[in-house]
Amino acid sequence: NAGVMQNPRHLVRRRGQEARLRCSPMKGHSHVYWYRQLPEEGLKFMVYLQKENIIDESGMPKERFSAEFPKEGPSILRIQQVVRGDSAAYFCASSPLATETQYFGPGTRLLVL
Amino acid sequence: AQTVTQSQPEMSVQEAETVTLSCTYDTSENNYYLFWYKQPPSRQMILVIRQEAYKQQNATENRFSVNFQKAAKSFSLKISDSQLGDTAMYFCAFMKLTGNQFYFGTGTSLTVIP
Numbered sequence: 231n232a233g234v235m236q237n238p239r240h241l242v243r244r245r246g247q248e249a250r251l252r253c254s255p256m257k258g259h260s261h262v263y264w265y266r267q268l269p270e271e272g273l274k275f276m277v278y279l280q281k282e283n284i285i286d287e288s289g290m291p292k293e294r295f296s297a298e299f300p301k302e303g304p305s306i307l308r309i310q311q312v313v314r315g316d317s318a319a320y321f322c323a324s325s326p327l328a329t330e331t332q333y334f335g336p337g338t339r340l341l342v343l
Numbered sequence: 344a345q346t347v348t349q350s351q352p353e354m355s356v357q358e359a360e361t362v363t364l365s366c367t368y369d370t371s372e373n374n375y376y377l378f379w380y381k382q383p384p385s386r387q388m389i390l391v392i393r394q395e396a397y398k399q400q401n402a403t404e405n406r407f408s409v410n411f412q413k414a415a416k417s418f419s420l421k422i423s424d425s426q427l428g429d430t431a432m433y434f435c436a437f438m439k440l441t442g443n444q445f446y447f448g449t450g451t452s453l454t455v456i457p
Binding site: 261263265271272273274275278285286289319323331332333336337339 | 387388390443445
């Protein structure tokens with residue numbers, strides 16, 4: 231059973247460009263979570279999705295950030311018009327049920343120049 | 344609101360010795376989950392151990408065990424017979440029983456010295 235997959239592992243963008251981060255959950259998992267880890271900090275919750283639904287986006291910045299988990303394909307975290315402060319590691323996690331243990335992907339390191 | 348506090352930013356331990364990492368949390372919930380995750384230099388987040396608050400028995404997983412004190416809201420991690428591969432950041436995390444997100448502490452950087 232393959233683990234949570236994220237790609238790309240590293241992403242470099244210039245200010246003002248768009249960043250698209252992908253997450254494929256573990257097989258059989260229908261719950262996806264996105265977290266952001268700034269340098270020297272712990273992970274901070276951003277958004278929780280099930281297939282075709284955003285359940286909780288209380289941790290998402292109000293502007294420029296969006297997430298989706300379509301019926302087919304991976305979950306996408308999209309950051310428009312990136313700024314240097316968006317540089318961070320973005321982790322995706324998945325679980326079979328909402329209150330089950332979450333299994334993390336390897337993360338995507340976003341660097342904004 | 345839930346908060347998780349790890350008061351030890353850095354710790355070190357001699358190989359084969361035992362080390363305890365501290366974690367306290369604040370919540371008004373009665374039932375919840377607590378976790379320890381390990382983040383080695385590869386930055387992968389790896390589950391170490393999980394504890395359900397309604398279980399009085401402390402969770403154990405091979406060389407890893409916890410001391411869960413519900414009244415004190417304390418959840419420490421004990422690593423026995425430390426190995427070089429245990430060198431990593433360790434994060435304590437809280438999840439409400441009816442919740443869907445982790446609340447993480449700021450982490451403890453553990454170095455195992457050969």
